[in-house]
Amino acid sequence: MSEKILEVKNLEVSFRTYAGISHAVRGVDFYLNRGETLAIVGESGCGKTVTSKAIMGLLPESNTEIRKGEGSAILFHGDNLLDYNEKQMSQIRGSKISMIFQDPMTSLNPTMKIGDQIMESILIHQDISKAEARNQALEMLKLVKIPNAEERMKQYPFEFSGGMRQRAMIAVALACKPEILIADEPTTALDVTIQAQIMELIGSLQKELKMAVILVTHDLGVVASVADRIQVMYAGKIVERGVVDEIFYKPSHPYTRALLNSVPKIHTNNKETLYSLKGTPPDLINPPAGCSFAPRCEYGMMVCRKRYPDITRFSDSQECSCWLYHPKADTAGLPEDMIRRRAR
Amino acid sequence: MLKFIGKRIGYAVLTLFLIATATFFLVAAAPGDPIAAKVGQMPEQAQAIINEKYGFDQPVTVRYVKYMKNLLTTGDFGESIVYTGKSANDIIKENTLISAKIGLMAIVFQVVIGVLLGMVSALNRGKAVDHLIRVLVVLAICVPSFVFASLLQYFLAFKWKLVPVFGWGELKHYILPVAAYAIGGIASYTKYMRSSTLSVIGEDYIVTAKAKGCSRGRVVRKHVLRNSMIPIVTMIGPALAGIFAGSFIIEKMFSIPGLGFYYVKSVSDNDYTMVIGLTIFFALLFVIALIVVDILYGIVDPRIRVAKGKK
Ligand SMILES: Nc1ncnc2c1ncn2[C@@H]1O[C@H](COP(=O)(O)OP(=O)(O)O)[C@@H](O)[C@H]1O
Ligand code: SF4
Ligand SMILES: [Mg+2]
Numbered sequence: 001m002s003e004k005i006l007e008v009k010n011l012e013v014s015f016r017t018y019a020g021i022s023h024a025v026r027g028v029d030f031y032l033n034r035g036e037t038l039a040i041v042g043e044s045g046c047g048k049t050v051t052s053k054a055i056m057g058l059l060p061e062s063n064t065e066i067r068k069g070e071g072s073a074i075l076f077h078g079d080n081l082l083d084y085n086e087k088q089m090s091q092i093r094g095s096k097i098s099m100i101f102q103d104p105m106t107s108l109n110p111t112m113k114i115g116d117q118i119m120e121s122i123l124i125h126q127d128i129s130k131a132e133a134r135n136q137a138l139e140m141l142k143l144v145k146i147p148n149a150e151e152r153m154k155q156y157p158f159e160f161s162g163g164m165r166q167r168a169m170i171a172v173a174l175a176c177k178p179e180i181l182i183a184d185e186p187t188t189a190l191d192v193t194i195q196a197q198i199m200e201l202i203g204s205l206q207k208e209l210k211m212a213v214i215l216v217t218h219d220l221g222v223v224a225s226v227a228d229r230i231q232v233m234y235a236g237k238i239v240e241r242g243v244v245d246e247i248f249y250k251p252s253h254p255y256t257r258a259l260l261n262s263v264p265k266i267h268t269n270n271k272e273t274l275y276s277l278k279g280t281p282p283d284l285i286n287p288p289a290g291c292s293f294a295p296r297c298e299y300g301m302m303v304c305r306k307r308y309p310d311i312t313r314f315s316d317s318q319e320c321s322c323w324l325y326h327p328k329a330d331t332a333g334l335p336e337d338m339i340r341r342r343a344r
Numbered sequence: 345m346l347k348f349i350g351k352r353i354g355y356a357v358l359t360l361f362l363i364a365t366a367t368f369f370l371v372a373a374a375p376g377d378p379i380a381a382k383v384g385q386m387p388e389q390a391q392a393i394i395n396e397k398y399g400f401d402q403p404v405t406v407r408y409v410k411y412m413k414n415l416l417t418t419g420d421f422g423e424s425i426v427y428t429g430k431s432a433n434d435i436i437k438e439n440t441l442i443s444a445k446i447g448l449m450a451i452v453f454q455v456v457i458g459v460l461l462g463m464v465s466a467l468n469r470g471k472a473v474d475h476l477i478r479v480l481v482v483l484a485i486c487v488p489s490f491v492f493a494s495l496l497q498y499f500l501a502f503k504w505k506l507v508p509v510f511g512w513g514e515l516k517h518y519i520l521p522v523a524a525y526a527i528g529g530i531a532s533y534t535k536y537m538r539s540s541t542l543s544v545i546g547e548d549y550i551v552t553a554k555a556k557g558c559s560r561g562r563v564v565r566k567h568v569l570r571n572s573m574i575p576i577v578t579m580i581g582p583a584l585a586g587i588f589a590g591s592f593i594i595e596k597m598f599s600i601p602g603l604g605f606y607y608v609k610s611v612s613d614n615d616y617t618m619v620i621g622l623t624i625f626f627a628l629l630f631v632i633a634l635i636v637v638d639i640l641y642g643i644v645d646p647r648i649r650v651a652k653g654k655k
Contacts, residue, residue: 058551062470090559093557094556099555101548101551106547107551108552109552109553110645110647111571111574112566120558120566121556124556124558158647173555
């Protein structure tokens, strides 16, 4: 029943900067099934936004290099989006694949009425009259639960609160009922109380419109209740992936474990036990030869700094890139559960 | 909005009053004698009569009260000292239109061409067109307008005989002065439009527009243009107000009988009534223009419109 609608193969994105070539995304593979929610999680700067924008074809042409050919592709229903020209991409954007962004305060055009901003994507992609488009836009506003939708249509973004703006952004993105919604940190800029409401909204709309969601976030806590699968990204690579339970209950990669430890747990009101990840991600202009997490890893070995670890599969869905799961790895000092997972 | 405009008008009236007062006393304190400049040597008796006519025999404060009273009740700026029999009002009436026409035409060209060039430059950032436009802008800003005027006169009129050098009345006579007037402004509008467009292009909502599926052209038309015009609209106001100031030199160079021409002349002639009258008139235009700009600004930028409406 699961049908792959999107497949990203060996995505490599680099930027020409004054300091040199920055390798932001270094060979990312994943797929997305119809109707599912895939979460991409990782610290800020690990390449989540770049991956998302690469799918949308929204990276700045002037300094971006995306590897093409030889196994590199972004397949949407089997068609390689990397081969699409600007015109073909603009027909996909907003109609088949939509994206919402982190900061609702700056993501809406300040001089255009909310209603017009929603109508715009409808009018671009559908051959219908303005009046019909207006009706559809109004329906969208109601769908994202904005009160007084009729009146709100005529208002400008600055008359909306942050949460309402993000709802409006969602209405803009979903106006044409896309198959895929890419939500790039949709709640990061919002108040905690509103975060939950927005996540709930995205979840319910997803069911209603039967779309797949790529949920991008730096906060594992956000994805627990909504995601089907999670992939953990570090320094432009995916280091671990699995279904939600696997990531939360059987985390394998030291980085995933560190991320999980830094998520506040509901039952511990003791804030001191909250673990915070030390150090910073590596320089992407001269990425390390071996495992990019090595400088921060508490289990790091000699080999880690020399060669990139192979993938170890734990189940149909879970896999991880870490030398600790190599048969020859030194297991002294490893936590119980990790040793058990090695033995399996 | 109405309340806001009312408040602005109140301030404008106060500003005008202060300007009128300051000008009156400054001009009165300025060295030089208008009567002497006009008639040179004349019998004491005759001088006394003229002095009395213009009130120069009285202390400046008395003259000021009398002048303001007359101005407020009749709107009369008083009789010109040099052009006997004509009031400053007459001269304003007869000559404003010419200056206004030149100035307005120039501003229209400045804004339209400046906005276009600025956009082209920004949208092609780093390419040859952009470099070319930027070099021309620097040139046009550095070189004073009278140099352009001379160059235009020399090439277009004298050498290639495309347009007449002097003369006044027909449309073709406007070409040279308007062009000479407009060039500097075109350059500054281009410069501001370029930087404002560049900053708008970098905004998040432009990415949103692309993510919706807007074509490049549509992004520019519907999302970039309006937002990058906002700072330009704020510049149009002072420019409208400065219409006359800008045409002083041009009018003098091309011997155009506009208001600027008379203003410059009345200063050198020490024609008190004219200087004071014209200054108040220019100030009046200036404050009106500023109010118009506020309204325009509100039309372009809804944030201001609604915020003001709610006050
Ligand atoms: N247009 C760009 N030019 C140069 N570097 C960029 C550009 N966009 C992103 N980067 C770099 O790519 C890396 C990944 O960024 P990003 O995908 O935004 O991270 P995040 O995971 O926080 O979304 C960062 O080091 C960032 O500085
Ligand atoms: S490969 Fe080595 S450095 Fe990298 S996460 Fe595993 S143990 Fe740590
Ligand atoms: Mg990001």
